[in-house]
Amino acid sequence: MSALALAASGMMTTTASAEVLIFNASNYTSGNNKHGLWTNNTNVGSDRFYAFQNDAIFTVDTIAGTATLTGTAINGSNNVADINLSFGGFLETTLGSAFTYKKEGGLAYDPLTDTQDVDFFTTATGSIAIDGYSYMLQADPFAGNHAFQYGVGANAKNGAFGASSWLLVEGEGGERPRHWDINVNLAAVPEPATWAFMIFGFGAVGGALRRKKSRQAVSFA
Secondary structure (H helix, E strand, O other): OHHHHHHHHHHHHHHHHOOEEEEEEEEOOOOOOOOOEEOHHHOOHHHHEEEEOOOOEEEEEOOOOEEEEEEEEEOOOOOEEEEEEEEEEEEOHHHOOOOOOOOOOOOOOOOOOOOOOEEEEEEEEEEEEEOOEEEEEEEEEEOOOOOEEEEOOOOOOOOOOEEEEEEEEEEOOOOOOOOEEEEEEEEEOOOHHHHHHHHHHHHHHHHHHHHHHHHHHOOOO
């Protein structure tokens, strides 16, 4: 088991020291209407709910203080949303923040008393194209006194480690639908070196178990 512990330790060290963190972005719900993107009054009924696909990736550059969210999401009618968003203006909540921490109840985030580790990206650009029709983020991209929040508990729907925001978009024809929701769960993607280290650890544990089994099979009369 020591090899497994060493492999896990290596993964945490490698990830923590990385300048660019990579996460798989997944839906905050499962079952019917599972989704990470909600397009409000752009569609009707369940077609407003878009489920993130396996290519959805959230990256954070810890040095530059920027992030990206890219990938595709599909609704129940198989309409495809191509997501290409960039975020900047990183603000650590330990430094204080004037932004509202968007929970379902609309409660404000207080960096002095709230124990959840949530940080903000205060600028955003990019587009979400649905079946080729592009919706660009507005010059002021966030609804209300919000920003794009990321961290422990930042998924406003379920309080999971993730990200969420209310986005303001503008269609190619100039229409401006009501705010869209982004709510995603995030899971870290190990770096290639980490995978190799983990595989080595699993192999070492497997070899040890095989040797133990071999010794146990020997008996003496």
